[in-house]
Amino acid sequence: MKKNYLLTPGPTPLPPEVCESLSRPIIHHRTPQFQSILKEAHEGLKYVFQTSNDVYILASSGTGGLESAVVNFLSPQDSVIVVDAGKFGERWTEICEAYGVKADVIKVKWGHAVDPKDIEARLKEGKGSVKAVFVTLCETSTGVATDIKAVGDVVKNTDAILVVDAVSGLGAIDLKSDAWNCDVVVSGSQKGLMLPPGLGFISVSSKAWKLAENSKCPKYYFSLKAARKAYASNDTPWTPAIGLVIALNEAIKLIKAQGLEKIFAWHHTMAEAVRAAARAIGLELFAPDAYSDVVTAVRVPPGVDGEKLVKAMRDTYGVTIAGGQSEMKGKIFRFAHMGYIGEFDIITGISCLEKVLAQMGYKFQMGAGVAAAQKVFLNSGI
Amino acid sequence: MKKNYLLTPGPTPLPPEVCESLSRPIIHHRTPQFQSILKEAHEGLKYVFQTSNDVYILASSGTGGLESAVVNFLSPQDSVIVVDAGKFGERWTEICEAYGVKADVIKVKWGHAVDPKDIEARLKEGKGSVKAVFVTLCETSTGVATDIKAVGDVVKNTDAILVVDAVSGLGAIDLKSDAWNCDVVVSGSQKGLMLPPGLGFISVSSKAWKLAENSKCPKYYFSLKAARKAYASNDTPWTPAIGLVIALNEAIKLIKAQGLEKIFAWHHTMAEAVRAAARAIGLELFAPDAYSDVVTAVRVPPGVDGEKLVKAMRDTYGVTIAGGQSEMKGKIFRFAHMGYIGEFDIITGISCLEKVLAQMGYKFQMGAGVAAAQKVFLNSGI
Numbered sequence: 001m002k003k004n005y006l007l008t009p010g011p012t013p014l015p016p017e018v019c020e021s022l023s024r025p026i027i028h029h030r031t032p033q034f035q036s037i038l039k040e041a042h043e044g045l046k047y048v049f050q051t052s053n054d055v056y057i058l059a060s061s062g063t064g065g066l067e068s069a070v071v072n073f074l075s076p077q078d079s080v081i082v083v084d085a086g087k088f089g090e091r092w093t094e095i096c097e098a099y100g101v102k103a104d105v106i107k108v109k110w111g112h113a114v115d116p117k118d119i120e121a122r123l124k125e126g127k128g129s130v131k132a133v134f135v136t137l138c139e140t141s142t143g144v145a146t147d148i149k150a151v152g153d154v155v156k157n158t159d160a161i162l163v164v165d166a167v168s169g170l171g172a173i174d175l176k177s178d179a180w181n182c183d184v185v186v187s188g189s190q191k192g193l194m195l196p197p198g199l200g201f202i203s204v205s206s207k208a209w210k211l212a213e214n215s216k217c218p219k220y221y222f223s224l225k226a227a228r229k230a231y232a233s234n235d236t237p238w239t240p241a242i243g244l245v246i247a248l249n250e251a252i253k254l255i256k257a258q259g260l261e262k263i264f265a266w267h268h269t270m271a272e273a274v275r276a277a278a279r280a281i282g283l284e285l286f287a288p289d290a291y292s293d294v295v296t297a298v299r300v301p302p303g304v305d306g307e308k309l310v311k312a313m314r315d316t317y318g319v320t321i322a323g324g325q326s327e328m329k330g331k332i333f334r335f336a337h338m339g340y341i342g343e344f345d346i347i348t349g350i351s352c353l354e355k356v357l358a359q360m361g362y363k364f365q366m367g368a369g370v371a372a373a374q375k376v377f378l379n380s381g382i
Numbered sequence: 383m384k385k386n387y388l389l390t391p392g393p394t395p396l397p398p399e400v401c402e403s404l405s406r407p408i409i410h411h412r413t414p415q416f417q418s419i420l421k422e423a424h425e426g427l428k429y430v431f432q433t434s435n436d437v438y439i440l441a442s443s444g445t446g447g448l449e450s451a452v453v454n455f456l457s458p459q460d461s462v463i464v465v466d467a468g469k470f471g472e473r474w475t476e477i478c479e480a481y482g483v484k485a486d487v488i489k490v491k492w493g494h495a496v497d498p499k500d501i502e503a504r505l506k507e508g509k510g511s512v513k514a515v516f517v518t519l520c521e522t523s524t525g526v527a528t529d530i531k532a533v534g535d536v537v538k539n540t541d542a543i544l545v546v547d548a549v550s551g552l553g554a555i556d557l558k559s560d561a562w563n564c565d566v567v568v569s570g571s572q573k574g575l576m577l578p579p580g581l582g583f584i585s586v587s588s589k590a591w592k593l594a595e596n597s598k599c600p601k602y603y604f605s606l607k608a609a610r611k612a613y614a615s616n617d618t619p620w621t622p623a624i625g626l627v628i629a630l631n632e633a634i635k636l637i638k639a640q641g642l643e644k645i646f647a648w649h650h651t652m653a654e655a656v657r658a659a660a661r662a663i664g665l666e667l668f669a670p671d672a673y674s675d676v677v678t679a680v681r682v683p684p685g686v687d688g689e690k691l692v693k694a695m696r697d698t699y700g701v702t703i704a705g706g707q708s709e710m711k712g713k714i715f716r717f718a719h720m721g722y723i724g725e726f727d728i729i730t731g732i733s734c735l736e737k738v739l740a741q742m743g744y745k746f747q748m749g750a751g752v753a754a755a756q757k758v759f760l761n762s763g764i
Contacts, residue, residue: 004407004409006408006409006410010621011408011409011410011411011621011624012408013407014407014408019405019406019407020405022405022625023401023402023404024401025386025395025401026388026395027386027388027393027702028388028390028393028704029579030704031696031702032697059442059443059446059579059580060441060603061621061622061623062620062621063603063620063621064441064442064446064620067602067603094602095602098601099602188621190624196623196625196626197411197441197621197622197624197625198580198623198624198626217600218480218481218600220445220449220477220480221446221449222603238443238444238445239444240443240579241443241578241579241623242393242580243578243579244578244623314413315414320410322412
């Protein structure tokens with residue numbers, strides 16, 4: 001009778017409409033039938049990305065999208081700025097290094113957000129030689145969101161393009177790709193878009209396309225020129241992940257039915273409830289001044305084994321949250337509230353957290369976390 | 383009331399067990415639950431690949447697997463031999479060129495198979511400088527299979543590795559990866575493995591791993607060293623396409639329940655029926671001396687518009703076969719009999735083909751194709 005609950009920052013739970021669509025018989029991709037599906041997906045992604053730029057669909061996980069964002073615009077020895085505030089910022093640097101692109105890394109302490117002024121200063125030091133600035137919308141490893149609008153204001157008047165890793169966060173928190181001057185935005189399917197993993201998405205501005213003209217990094221599978229050529233006839237250069245694209249349209253229908261503003265407000269309420277619950281049982285938010293509405297990182301209290309906490313919730317009670325990564329392994333846990341998550345999922349997660357904390361000897365008032373979350377929901381009017 | 387039938391060389395129809403598994407709630411990938419699923423998939427792939435080498439699972443289409451097979455073993459300026467007998471042979475050359483690898487191309491006329499002696503001669507000309515030989519198990523664009531065993535005999539005693547594109551054909555026709563001296567074998571999910579597209583697979587021999595040590599082609603997403611490191615703990619370096627991996631295990635269960643030998647015999651019978659039917663209604667096989675049991679290419683008879691034939695079958699009657707590609711566009715059609723295809727699917731396809739040919743004014747004895755197929759099935763004992 002044990003049920004499973006997923007409260008991780010990717011994958012996120014699948015709506016029933018998405019599950020159902022995944023079980024349909026497969027269709028061939030080089031047909032007018034699939035072309036019309038792909039056209040609908042392309043248009044839907046523009047809505048979610050808040051862009052008039054084309055958004056390409058890759059058969060890859062988000063990391064493939066990140067690689068695509070490096071190899072299509074840059075050449076070996078090019079200089080770029082990378083903001084590294086956690087595991088996914090690091091990944092930008094690793095990809096740049098793999099392709100011989102010189103990354104000037106702005107290292108931000110885990111749990112903090114970059115100060116856009118630091119990017120401005122580095123751009124000035126670069127004296128026009130900086131080709132791109134790589135940032136992360138929501139750093140999943142810490143739960144901290146970047147002020148993309150402020151970064152866009154700093155980058156827009158330079159020759160550099162602004163590249164945003166929005167794998168975690170797109171469709172959950174606001175990202176006005178065009179209005180905030182984002183040139184390249186990368187995302188993936190298994191987060192705010194409520195799909196299984198296996199699709200990457202990437203939008204490209206005209207400023208970025210100009211840079212692409214001189215790009216000398218080698219590429220084939222991730223060539224966006226090949227993708228652009230195919231896109232013109234609602235096609236893809238290689239076999240697309242057909243089933244996931246069909247499911248994508250189901251997810252976008254759900255998103256459009258609510259509207260982005262309402263979805264962002266919903267995520268905010270979910271996040272507020274988790275933050276309130278954590279505080280109510282005496283836990284410390286990992287990043288009290290720089291959180292996001294995507295995932296909340298919470299410090300494991302003294303005397304509690306963080307890895308055992310996550311394992312007990314998952315293996316004994318079926319509630320999966322995420323532990324800390326790299327330097328924060330065992331020191332934080334990450335409670336996600338992204339995608340197809342409602343108030344009673346949050347109540348379930350907090351209730352399970354309280355139970356396991358109590359079993360592990362942590363002292364607090366049982367039920368205080370759940371009650372705090374309930375109050376947030378009651379007052380939010382959702 | 384119109385039903386849809388899929389007789390294309392990828393994607394191929396999904397068994398109900400696979401469809402059902404795709405609709406299950408998603409689970410998190412960094413868990414013991416998914417690790418055990420991945421372990422089962424790794425073991426199952428070894429069975430299908432007929433190898434004791436590790437088989438890595440990529441979140442990509444087959445082309446991503448092909449790129450992986452180039453960038454992990456070679457360096458710019460390396461010399462390789464590519465057999466190009468159609469569109470997918472061409473792709474090997476394109477990928478090599480994108481990464482600065484020098485491809486010595488053996489151009490084989492469409493509809494024919496490479497003579498292994500030609501590979502032997504080129505290897506001798508290369509005097510030990512050839513690092514790899516790239517071939518295609520079944521050239522989907524022509525329906526022709528390569529004699530991999532004979533190619534393996536030619537390559538095995540040289541320093542070159544043998545790299546086989548088995549995207550089309552693996553799990554449908556025999557490929558004894560180890561016994562036939564294949565060092566790297568690439569496949570994809572949407573063909574013989576009866577899954578939606580979105581997974582790539584690649585096996586790597588110890589000879590290939592040795593070559594990988596000196597590889598200087600840049601890579602990140604497709605790094606097999608990263609995949610190998612993660613594989614050791616039944617993990618993947620990036621987020622795997624979780625749902626497809628779960629479905630993969632369902633497909634492998636079906637394959638194991640039959641056994642590979644029986645499945646190859648089954649495909650042979652399906653193919654024999656299609657070839658007999660085509661001949662019975664006076665159609666000419668595109669490659670009468672070098673076909674495969676994967677997909678049958680048939681010449682469009684004079685006076686019939688090949689593109690309209692395929693469109694009418696699909697859009698009027700719901701039966702999807704494939705047209706010709708590139709130089710054979712409109713000149714051939716390709717009737718696939720790969721994966722989850724049974725005798726009555728073949729009868730359906732032939733019956734529809736006859737109907738549309740008759741409507742397009744082609745003269746033949748109506749029903750002769752179906753009857754020829756029926757006879758093959760009756761005599762085959764399946």
